[in-house]
Structure formats: structure tokens, C-alpha cells
Amino acid sequence: MTNLNIDETITLLQELIRNECVNPPGNELLSIKSIEKFLSKKGISCKIFQSSENRGNLIARIKGSANGPSMMFGPSHVDVVPIEKPDEWIIPPFSGENKDGFIWGRGSFDMLFMVAAQCQAFAILHKEKFKPKGDLILAIVADEEVGGKYGCKWMVDNHPEEMKVDNAVSEFGGLEISENKLILPYAEKGVIGLRLTFKGQSGHASMPYGKDNSVEKLSEAIIRINKYKMPYTTKYLKHLAKGLGVGFIQRMLLSRKLLLPLALKILQKTNPVMAGKLHSMSRTTLATTIIRGGQKINVLPGSSSVDIDCRLLPEQDLNYAKKHILKALGKKLAKEVEITIIEDSLDVAGSESPLDTEFVNAIKRTFQKLIPNSSIVPVISYGATDLRFIRRNGGNGYGFCLFESGEDISDLAHNINEKIGIKTVELTTKAMYELAKEYLG
Ligand SMILES: [Zn+2]
Structure with missing residues (x-):
């Protein structure tokens, strides 16, 4: 394999960090220009699609030589x-400091x-005059952290032909969860923000007797929702149960539907983080997060509400969530509740891509190499x-990169002291390069 130019990749990474494209407001055009400069130095032309002031997306392409995928x-x-x-x-x-590896x-x-x-992988393939069977596309976008309105969603809505692709690889995969077992995210849950509102009689708080109190109804609703047993499935746990490197009994507990509640209970004591993950992977979740009631201590509020962060499995939708919320509330509260979608909340459906494909086989071969x-x-x-936008546009999408064995990423995303191992940058560059050759070569 050729020289990976790791120093140059690190320099680009540092420049992207130092550009401070904090969203909002984003100002991603700064980093898009950095990448344009990086590519043009190597004789690669690209297209920039500006979605708003100071915001943009970049597409570069190595044209396919045949009609391959x-x-x-x-x-x-x-x-x-x-x-x-x-x-x-x-x-x-925003220092992008290089320290301790x-x-x-x-x-x-x-x-x-x-x-x-x-x-970098794209640039190396270009330099080597790689002739892919189908197009190899580099797609760098803005605005992922706030929902994609000026980024990927905007591209798919306004330039669907540029985003048309058979298989895409993005964040994150290739993390070792037990010896030589690397995760491949192939599906993701949907998200929607819901608000439950209860009306009641307002009045002076010195005479609460007999009043239809909205706060009381809300409290009962919150307790009922938190106690509700949402239907669950082991569909998304099967592979994990095999890959976790756990013993036979635990594996059986995780993959047999009837035994899952028991497995979670046991795990809760020994590995609560894993229990939480498996719980979320097996069902739609309803998390009550923000409550609102009165404004003044001596006034009974005429209305109270709770916001629910709802995460849906791919095959489930808003109606599914509503149906179960009403069921959780019970007949009396269900009659009184008003359920609305929170304005400006993320509203995305879950999505998944198939596993029995030539592309997934190419990923397996790349990892094995x-x-x-x-x-x-x-x-x-x-x-x-x-x-999710790529899937909506007719393509398949997978989380794919390659972390150095033992690199702990569990607490990095959106957290303080975010960092990435230089070895991981190198491995990921190599993995991208090899996957393109494996699949398109
Ligand atoms: Zn991200």
C-alpha cells in the first residue's frame, strides 16, 4: 500500500478543528474551503453547494469507468x-494540539x-489513477448537529442527483467490542419530541379543594409513562449477543425474547451502561425530560405539560408512539391529554440498510485485511x-471507520477533552482506501 501521508492528514484535521465551525451558527464554508484547498493542491476539482450565508457542502467525484455500483x-x-x-x-x-499520541x-x-x-483516502486513490467501476464520491456536509437543514438534508432535497449513491459510509463503526469483533452500525433509531399537555381549573392556590388540578394529572401521567412496559424485540440484539463475547447463558438470555427482561435485570447490577444500551436497542423509548406548570406559587395553573424525548425503532412511527402513550396513560388521562409535536424538535424516522449485500461483504474483507x-x-x-437522508434518497448507509484496538471512545462525543488517536486516523484512512478498492476495484 502507498504512503498514507499521515502528517498531512493530521494537519488537515488540525485546520478543521481550528476553524471552529460551532453549530449554531456553523460557518462551515470555512472548513469546506479548507478541504477545497487541500484537494485542489492535488489537482482534484470539486463542487461547492452553498446552502446559506457562510454555509456549504462539497462534492468531489472519481467517475466510474463502467456502470458498476x-x-x-x-x-x-x-x-x-x-x-x-x-x-x-x-x-x-480549538487548539487541535498534538499531544500523547x-x-x-x-x-x-x-x-x-x-x-x-x-x-486523504480519496486524494491517494486519485493520485494512483484509481479506476472505480462505479463513481467514488466524496461528500462533506454542513449542519449535521442541528438536523441537516443546511447540510445533508438540503443536499438531498435540492441536489438529489449529487447525493444519489448505492452505498455510503459515515460515522461511526469499526470499534472492537470484544476480541476481533468490530461493530457495523447498519440501522438507527428515529427521534421525535412530543409534548403532553393537561388542562385544569385555574384559581387561587389557597383553595385547592375539589379543583381539577392540571399538575396532579400531569404527575400521574409522568409516573404512568415511566412505569409503562413498551413492547420489545430482540431483532437488533441477535448479532450483538453473538459478538459480545459473553458466555452461553448470557447470550441465550439476550437473544430469547421471553428472557430479555431477566437479562436486563441481571446486567443492570453488573454492567448498567450495557443494560441501558441493550434496553434502548430493543424498543421505542419514552423519556420524560422537561415539565412545565404554573408561573406563580399561589396560582393553580390552568395547564401543565411534559416534554418527551421519543426514540423509535426503524419499523415504528409517530402513530405507534402515540398509541402506546395513550395506553400508558390509561382511559381517564388518555381522554384528557393533548399530544403535540414540539416545534423545532428533530423529527426523523428510524432507518436501516440490508446486511446480506456485496458491499457488506466488502466491508468484512476490508476489516479482515x-x-x-x-x-x-x-x-x-x-x-x-x-x-438517514442517504437511505431516504434510495441508498444504503453504514457506519464505517477503524479504531485502534483499545481506544476508549465511550465518553468523547460532545464531551469535554474530546480527542482522537493518531493511530486511529491512520487506520481509518487505510480502511477507506482499502474498502474503495475492494468494492469498486
Ligand atoms: Zn457526528
Whole structure:
């Protein structure tokens, strides 16, 4: 394999971190221009699609030589989330410092290292005059962290032909969950914000007797929703149960539907983080997060509400969520509740891509080339990524990169002291390069 130019990739990554494309407002055009400059130095032309002032998306393409299937590096986003506790960072959050084998800074992990690795892999393939059977597309986008209105969603809505692709790879995959078992996210849950409102009699709080109290109804509703047993499925746990490297009994508990509640109960004691993950992967969840009631202590409020962060499995929709909320509330409260979608909340359906495809086989072969004896563990992710727009546009999407064995990423995304291992940047560049050759060569 050719020289991976790791120093140059790191320099690009540092530049992307230092551009501070914090969303909102994003200002992603800055990083899009950095990438344009990086590519043009290598004689690669690209198209920039400006979606708003200072915001834009970039497409570069190596044309397919035959009518083979196409592949996309991306959609990969250059925006990052804001810094909440700057004092708790051990290095300035936008320094992009290279220290102890890591590049530090906001966005280093989510997901600028993948952007840099994909740009570099694309550039190397271009330099080698790689002739893919179908198009190889590099798609770098804005606005993923706030829903894609100026990024991937905008591209799919306004330039669907540019985003048309058979298979796309984006954040994140290739993490070792047990020896030589690498995760492959192939599905993701949907998200919707719902508000439950109860009306009641307002009046002076000195005479609560006999009043139809909205706060009382709301309290009961919240308790009922939290106690409600949502139907569950082991569909998204099967692969994981095999891949976790757990013993036979635990594996059986996780993959047999009737035994799952018991398995979660046991896990809750020994590994509560894993229990929480498996719980979320097996059902639609309703989390009551924000409550609103009166404004003044001596006034009974005429209305009270609770906001629910609802995460749906791919085959379930808003009606499914509503049906179960009403069931949870019971007849009396169900008659009184008003359920609305929260304005400006994310409203996305879950989505998934098939596993028995030539592309997934190419991913397996790529991993095996880089990590001998490795195998994939398909998983559903509980957060939304831009891959949902690719799926909506008719393509398949998978989380794909390659982390250095043992790299702990569990607490990095959107957190303080975000960092990425230089070895991981190198491995991911290599993985992108090899996958393109494997699938398009
Ligand atoms: Zn991300």
C-alpha cells in the first residue's frame, strides 16, 4: 500500500478543528474551503453547494469507468457542537494540539478525523489513477448537529442527483467490542419530541379543594409513562449477543425474547451502561425530560405539560408512539391529554440498510485485511446520523471507520477533552482506501 501521508492528514484535521465551525451558527464554508484547498493542491476539482450565508457542502467525484455500483465517502459533517464547560478542558478546545499520541479538540472525534481520513483516502486513490467501476464520491456536509437543514438534508432535497449513491459510509463503526469483533452500525433509531399537555381549573392556590388540578394529572401521567412496559424485540440484539463475547447463558438470555427482561435485570447490577444500551436497542423509548406548570406559587395553573424525548425503532412511527402513550396513560388521562409535536424538535424516522449485500461483504474483507480473523457485529445506533437522508434518497448507509484496538471512545462525543488517536486516523484512512478498492476495484 502507498504512503498514507499521515502528517498531512493530521494537519488537515488540525485546520478543521481550528476553524471552529460551532453549530449554531456553523460557518462551515470555512472548513469546506479548507478541504477545497487541500484537494485542489492535488489537482482534484470539486463542487461547492452553498446552502446559506457562510454555509456549504462539497462534492468531489472519481467517475466510474463502467456502470458498476457507486460508493460514497460520507456524508461526513464539518460542524461541531458548542463548548459548554471551557474551564474543564485540559487544553484549549480549538487548539487541535498534538499531544500523547492524540489530536485534541472539539470535533476531533465527532467527526473531523473521519472527514480528514476520507479526504486523504480519496486524494491517494486519485493520485494512483484509481479506476472505480462505479463513481467514488466524496461528500462533506454542513449542519449535521442541528438536523441537516443546511447540510445533508438540503443536499438531498435540492441536489438529489449529487447525493444519489448505492452505498455510503459515515460515522461511526469499526470499534472492537470484544476480541476481533468490530461493530457495523447498519440501522438507527428515529427521534421525535412530543409534548403532553393537561388542562385544569385555574384559581387561587389557597383553595385547592375539589379543583381539577392540571399538575396532579400531569404527575400521574409522568409516573404512568415511566412505569409503562413498551413492547420489545430482540431483532437488533441477535448479532450483538453473538459478538459480545459473553458466555452461553448470557447470550441465550439476550437473544430469547421471553428472557430479555431477566437479562436486563441481571446486567443492570453488573454492567448498567450495557443494560441501558441493550434496553434502548430493543424498543421505542419514552423519556420524560422537561415539565412545565404554573408561573406563580399561589396560582393553580390552568395547564401543565411534559416534554418527551421519543426514540423509535426503524419499523415504528409517530402513530405507534402515540398509541402506546395513550395506553400508558390509561382511559381517564388518555381522554384528557393533548399530544403535540414540539416545534423545532428533530423529527426523523428510524432507518436501516440490508446486511446480506456485496458491499457488506466488502466491508468484512476490508476489516479482515487490516485485522486478521476479525468479524463484524451489526448494531443499531440510538442516535440519528446523516445516513438517514442517504437511505431516504434510495441508498444504503453504514457506519464505517477503524479504531485502534483499545481506544476508549465511550465518553468523547460532545464531551469535554474530546480527542482522537493518531493511530486511529491512520487506520481509518487505510480502511477507506482499502474498502474503495475492494468494492469498486
Ligand atoms: Zn457526528
